[in-house]
Amino acid sequence: EEQLLESGGGLVQPGRSLRLSCAASGFTFSTYAMTWVRQAPGKGLEWVSGISYSGDNRYYADSVKGRFTISRDNAKNTLYLQMNDLRAEDTALYYCAKDLRSFTLIGDVFDYWGQGTLVTVSS
Amino acid sequence: QSALTQPRSMSGSPGQSVTISCTGTSSDVGAYNYASWYQHHPGKAPKLVIYDVTKRPSGVPDRFSGSKSGNTASLTISGLQAEDEADYYCCSYATTSVLFGGGTKLIVL
Numbered sequence: 001e002e003q004l005l006e007s008g009g010g011l012v013q014p015g016r017s018l019r020l021s022c023a024a025s026g027f028t029f030s031t032y033a034m035t036w037v038r039q040a041p042g043k044g045l046e047w048v049s050g051i052s053y054s055g056d057n058r059y060y061a062d063s064v065k066g067r068f069t070i071s072r073d074n075a076k077n078t079l080y081l082q083m084n085d086l087r088a089e090d091t092a093l094y095y096c097a098k099d100l101r102s103f104t105l106i107g108d109v110f111d112y113w114g115q116g117t118l119v120t121v122s123s
Numbered sequence: 124q125s126a127l128t129q130p131r132s133m134s135g136s137p138g139q140s141v142t143i144s145c146t147g148t149s150s151d152v153g154a155y156n157y158a159s160w161y162q163h164h165p166g167k168a169p170k171l172v173i174y175d176v177t178k179r180p181s182g183v184p185d186r187f188s189g190s191k192s193g194n195t196a197s198l199t200i201s202g203l204q205a206e207d208e209a210d211y212y213c214c215s216y217a218t219t220s221v222l223f224g225g226g227t228k229l230i231v232l
Contacts, residue, residue: 037169037223044210044223044224044226045169045212045214046126046223047214047220047221047222050221059219059220059221061220100174106220106221107221108159108215108216108221109171109214110159110161110171111180113168113169114168116168
């Protein structure tokens, strides 16, 4: 059974950094594009960043471009999100999600999601 | 990268049908047959209910159906049931990004 388990969230001061991880199991991780989606308190879902199955192609929302970096380690079946220069508006529950289709460059259909890890940016 | 436009809330009685709209542009919803829909109950992970405009993942009841006309995708839920009460989000491929709608809160009266 496919499973995604996020970790690394917490309380952080504005301007500081945090790295999120997403451990995958139950599927061939290296053949699927992966994505980070967030939900701020009381708000809707927001696509944050996506990475191709190989890791060669990376995509970012304008709101995080230049501050966040997505990466993956296919040997460890793990997805990462390095978040720098955090702002109050980055406060959200961060989900990792698996693409439905294999061997895509950017995931756009998400068939499995983790339970999320909460990031709170506050002084 | 503007969010897709959905009604903030809709309601219906058990057994009725509701259709939730999702309006984008000719660069996203209108350009590709890649619109998808997610059901999200608070405290749980979002669940895929429709993808590629009209396709239903295995295990999703056929009460859920999708369509598209121009720049607007739609999700129709027929035979409403109490457990359908949730937030629904549309989503579209947009070449180098992915866009979500603002979400629609569906209330089953």
